[in-house]
Amino acid sequence: MPVEDKIQKDISLAQFTTFRIGGPAKFFIEVKEKDDLPGAIKWARENKEKFFILGGGSNIIINDKGVDGLVIKMTNDDIKIHGERVEAQAGATLARAMRLATGENLSGLEWAAGIPRATIGGAVRGNAGAFGSSIADKIETIEVFNVKKEKFELFSHKDCGFSYRESIFKKDENYLIWNAVLKLEKGKKIEIESAVNKFLESRQNRQPKLPSAGSVFKNLLFDYLKENNANIADLASQAGVVKEGKVGAGWLIELAGLKGKKIGGAKVSLEHANFIVNTSQATAEDIVMLISYIKQQVRNRFNIQLQEEVQYLGF
Numbered sequence: 001m002p003v004e005d006k007i008q009k010d011i012s013l014a015q016f017t018t019f020r021i022g023g024p025a026k027f028f029i030e031v032k033e034k035d036d037l038p039g040a041i042k043w044a045r046e047n048k049e050k051f052f053i054l055g056g057g058s059n060i061i062i063n064d065k066g067v068d069g070l071v072i073k074m075t076n077d078d079i080k081i082h083g084e085r086v087e088a089q090a091g092a093t094l095a096r097a098m099r100l101a102t103g104e105n106l107s108g109l110e111w112a113a114g115i116p117r118a119t120i121g122g123a124v125r126g127n128a129g130a131f132g133s134s135i136a137d138k139i140e141t142i143e144v145f146n147v148k149k150e151k152f153e154l155f156s157h158k159d160c161g162f163s164y165r166e167s168i169f170k171k172d173e174n175y176l177i178w179n180a181v182l183k184l185e186k187g188k189k190i191e192i193e194s195a196v197n198k199f200l201e202s203r204q205n206r207q208p209k210l211p212s213a214g215s216v217f218k219n220l221l222f223d224y225l226k227e228n229n230a231n232i233a234d235l236a237s238q239a240g241v242v243k244e245g246k247v248g249a250g251w252l253i254e255l256a257g258l259k260g261k262k263i264g265g266a267k268v269s270l271e272h273a274n275f276i277v278n279t280s281q282a283t284a285e286d287i288v289m290l291i292s293y294i295k296q297q298v299r300n301r302f303n304i305q306l307q308e309e310v311q312y313l314g315f
Ligand SMILES: Cc1cc2nc3c(=O)[nH]c(=O)nc-3n(C[C@H](O)[C@H](O)[C@H](O)COP(=O)(O)OP(=O)(O)OC[C@H]3O[C@@H](n4cnc5c(N)ncnc54)[C@H](O)[C@@H]3O)c2cc1C
Pocket: 018, 052, 053, 054, 055, 056, 057, 058, 059, 060, 074, 090, 091, 114, 115, 116, 117, 118, 119, 120, 121, 122, 123, 124, 125, 126, 127, 128, 129, 130, 169, 175, 176, 177, 178, 207, 212, 213, 214, 215, 311
């Protein structure tokens, strides 16, 4: 079917986000076939529409007014396992990749247990991670569609410029992730499963049940804290919350007394202060106002600038 016949109009995006918030996309396409990605970009260009990529919608805030342009939802979700390598398309979920890998006694993605709906594409772009690991640790190559050159290219791990919650794909929107090859390690099933269960249990206790988009803010480098507020850095050391050179943004938000703070239907989670939850009928505006309030309070009280981990769409 030609790409133009796959493009739909006025599709509500709230259903595609874990926040359950967001207005309609003016145009919308699900991309499963490889040719449809360049095809969709070409269509957007010819029709003078902007385009946006949507993965699992688990780290995104979409404007209540919707998105003026073409939203490309990645639904390519093939996963193949060859020996220790997992080849996963961008629209496959991280959780499924982890489960299939576990089934083959492959270790290296256990940390991803319990992250709902995140796709490989979204995880690679934001270098998702937890419990001291991140997806970059296992990436061997990434196949991308280069929008400027209008062709697919293969990136090595080095080309991806990974660092904490960062990658070249975040800095340059011309690179769209098509698939990823991860190199895991053979392990013992009982040990892999026990690690998965341990991480799931830990999430059970600290991850809110209400709709959210995961951590709103990036954690803070301890060196940055020391430079900007030595007292807070000392307090973090004494409290034992410095882990791998970072301090959780949630710890600081709680210290600012913001746990439970509510604007409209948006609330700072009581379980984990770095999560904002949609208590009921929250609008994107409620979420954005709460984020801005938290940033202002933390800056005014501690001279610390929080940075969003969540992405905005349609603002
Ligand atoms: C309950 C909960 C727990 C979470 N826990 C964690 C955690 O422990 N660690 C963690 O790191 N994150 C966590 N998250 C956040 C989220 O799951 C991750 O950031 C995830 O990687 C986002 O992937 P996604 O497919 O949902 O991306 P989306 O939210 O759909 O998109 C995020 C960004 O990635 C871009 N993008 C998506 N796919 C592609 C692609 N193929 N090519 C180029 N750009 C693309 C989008 O344009 C957007 O800018 C959690 C979220 C929830 C709701």
